[in-house]
Amino acid sequence: MTTKTEAKASEVPAQAAGAIPVPRLDQQLCFALYSASGLMTRVYRPLLAPLGLTYPQYLVMLALWERAPSIVGDLGEALGLDSATLTPLLKRMEAGGLVTRRRDPADERRVLVEPTAKGQALRGAMKDVQDGLACGVPLRPAEVKALHATLTQLVAGLREATADDRPTKTDGAVSDKDKL
Amino acid sequence: MTTKTEAKASEVPAQAAGAIPVPRLDQQLCFALYSASGLMTRVYRPLLAPLGLTYPQYLVMLALWERAPSIVGDLGEALGLDSATLTPLLKRMEAGGLVTRRRDPADERRVLVEPTAKGQALRGAMKDVQDGLACGVPLRPAEVKALHATLTQLVAGLREATADDRPTKTDGAVSDKDKL
DNA sequence: TCCATTTATATCGTACACGATTATTTAGTA
DNA sequence: TACTAAATAATCGTGTACGATATAAATGGA
Numbered sequence: 001m002t003t004k005t006e007a008k009a010s011e012v013p014a015q016a017a018g019a020i021p022v023p024r025l026d027q028q029l030c031f032a033l034y035s036a037s038g039l040m041t042r043v044y045r046p047l048l049a050p051l052g053l054t055y056p057q058y059l060v061m062l063a064l065w066e067r068a069p070s071i072v073g074d075l076g077e078a079l080g081l082d083s084a085t086l087t088p089l090l091k092r093m094e095a096g097g098l099v100t101r102r103r104d105p106a107d108e109r110r111v112l113v114e115p116t117a118k119g120q121a122l123r124g125a126m127k128d129v130q131d132g133l134a135c136g137v138p139l140r141p142a143e144v145k146a147l148h149a150t151l152t153q154l155v156a157g158l159r160e161a162t163a164d165d166r167p168t169k170t171d172g173a174v175s176d177k178d179k180l
Numbered sequence: 181m182t183t184k185t186e187a188k189a190s191e192v193p194a195q196a197a198g199a200i201p202v203p204r205l206d207q208q209l210c211f212a213l214y215s216a217s218g219l220m221t222r223v224y225r226p227l228l229a230p231l232g233l234t235y236p237q238y239l240v241m242l243a244l245w246e247r248a249p250s251i252v253g254d255l256g257e258a259l260g261l262d263s264a265t266l267t268p269l270l271k272r273m274e275a276g277g278l279v280t281r282r283r284d285p286a287d288e289r290r291v292l293v294e295p296t297a298k299g300q301a302l303r304g305a306m307k308d309v310q311d312g313l314a315c316g317v318p319l320r321p322a323e324v325k326a327l328h329a330t331l332t333q334l335v336a337g338l339r340e341a342t343a344d345d346r347p348t349k350t351d352g353a354v355s356d357k358d359k360l
Numbered sequence: 361t362c363c364a365t366t367t368a369t370a371t372c373g374t375a376c377a378c379g380a381t382t383a384t385t386t387a388g389t390a
Numbered sequence: 391t392a393c394t395a396a397a398t399a400a401t402c403g404t405g406t407a408c409g410a411t412a413t414a415a416a417t418g419g420a
Contacts, residue, residue, distance in 0.1 A: 020303040020304055020306075022242065022245045022303050022306050023242065023306060023310060024242070024246065025239065025242045025243055025246065025258065025259075026332075027328075028242070029220075029317075029324055029327065029328050029331075030217075030220040030221070030224065030235075030313075031239060031242075032327075032328055032331035032332055032335060033213060033216050033217040033220055033331065034217050034220070034221070034235075034239070035260050035331075035335045036213050036217070036331050036334050036335050036338070037210075037213040037214050037216070037217035037218075038217075038260055038377085039260070039334075039335060039338035039339065039342060040209075040210040040213055040214070040338070041210070041214070041377095042338075042342050042378090043338060043341065043342060044210065045378090045379095054405065054406080055210075055214075055406095056405085056406060056407090057405095059205065059211060059214070062202065062203065062204070062205045062208070062211075063205055065202045066204065066205065071368080071369095072368075072369065072370095073367085073368060073369080078205065079205075080215050080218055080219070081406090081407075081408090082407085082408070082409090083368075083369050083370065083371095084369095084370080084371080084372090084407075084408060084409080084410095085406065085407050085408070086369090087369065087370055087371085088370095088371095088405085088406085089405080089406070092404095092405080107367095107368085107415075107416070108368095108414080108415055108416085109367060109368040109369070109414070109415045109416065110367095110368065110369080110415095111368080111369065111370095123200040123202050124200055126200075126202050126203060130203060133210075136338065136341045136342075137209075137334070137337070137338070138333070138334065138336075138337025138338070138340075138341065139330070139333070139334055139337070143330055143333075144209055146326075146330065147209065147212075147327070147330045147331070147334070148207075148209050148212055150319070150323055150326070150327045150330075151209075151212035151213065151215075151216050151327070152206075152212055153318070153319070153323075154216050154219075154317070154318065154319055154327070155212060155215045155216050155219060156318075157317070157318025157319070158216070158219035158220070158222075158223060158316065158317070158318070159219065160318075161223065161316045161318065162219060162222050162223060162316075218407085221407095222408090225408090225409095234375065234376080235376095236375085236376065236377090237375095251398085251399095252398080252399065252400095253397090253398065253399085261376090261377075261378090262377085262378065262379090263398075263399050263400065263401095264377075264378060264379080264380090264399095264400080264401080264402090265376065265377050265378070266399090267399065267400055267401080268375085268376085268400090268401095269375080269376070269377095272374095272375080287385080287386070287397095287398090288384075288385055288386085288398095289384070289385045289386065289397065289398040289399070290385095290397095290398065290399085291398085291399065291400095
């Protein structure tokens with residue numbers, strides 16, 4: 001590797017060697033998303049901790065309040081997480097007395113997850129969580145709405161994109177489109 | 181458990197007991213952010229893996245390309261991470277030959293972080309990463325711009341909010357405003 | 361029926377992420 | 391000077407995350 005570390009300046013249009021233009025942190029959409037997401041969970045933390053919930057666990061409860069019992073795979077689909085993340089997370093929630101886990105008698109591969117009475121009781125505390133949240137978010141309702149709409153569109157598109165070019169990896173010869 | 185799990189219907193305006201309204205997953209801004217952020221790093225992963233970078237490590241490189249050497253605290257300020265996260269992350273990057281870490285001779289408390297030649301060489305690969313990214317993001321430039329602007333505002337506000345009510349926790353008696 | 365395939369979850373190893381604590385160095389002050 | 395306080399990283403314990411692999415149950419033919 002004698003010629004790689006020192007890039008030939010002649011190949012860069014109008015920049016001196018060593019000054020190759022690089023995306024700036026504060027211009028990166030992904031970093032804005034990364035920061036915003038991290039900060040939101042940081043705002044949630046003190047509100048959820050008294051309830052014995054982490055933020056991902058809170059998301060699981062939201063999913064279960066919408067539909068219970070749910071199987072692990074459906075929770076993963078709803079939250080964008082896989083079993084490697086959900087299985088230990090659900091075990092912690094089970095240990096905390098918030099949910100129950102049991103094999104589906106009709107299909108022993110599946111695991112049914114369901115809130116306990118204690119888990120159901122947490123519904124009553126959600127109003128306070130939402131109120132606490134609203135105070136920390138410095139956006140007007142219209143902005144929140146627009147932001148949410150754009151993000152929803154982005155998420156839908158990304159989900160499609162990431163699911164597409166991942167058939168099984170065994171069909172080695174993909175079209176010339178997999179570079180995009 | 182005779183009176184708790186079954187909420188008195190008279191206390192809830194217009195909802196049946198056990199049907200306390202709870203925020204829906206697909207209406208939560210925080211969940212949209214959480215999903216979008218996770219999906220973006222998922223899009224980045226296959227682009228960065230060949231370079232020997234994870235997504236947070238990529239962010240560190242972006243920060244270092246803007247200013248090097250940087251001390252750990254400044255990197256943490258720029259990225260919103262603390263030393264508990266950065267120290268092991270930087271050690272891994274050092275082990276990978278991407279950065280160097282050394283105590284500041286002028287102030288032995290500080291640790292100076294700097295890209296190696298190998299780390300600098302990665303700048304040349306960033307164009308491909310950005311190109312690969314653009315193909316995966318299903319938004320028009322105007323939408324990206326608006327989204328980024330709103331997120332930047334949100335991040336700024338949240339940073340302020342989370343930094344504020346965390347004086348030292350030792351002044352136990354805070355005003356009646358800390359509930360907000 | 362038998363077996364390859366698919367489906368569903370669990371497990372393992374690695375890498376963030378953070379609150380709390382510790383250790384070391386510097387700065388400030390009596 | 392000596393001594394406290396502040397600043398700075400590192401460390402520890404716990405909890406996500408995910409790729410890769412393993413295990414077991416159901417399914418679909420030959």
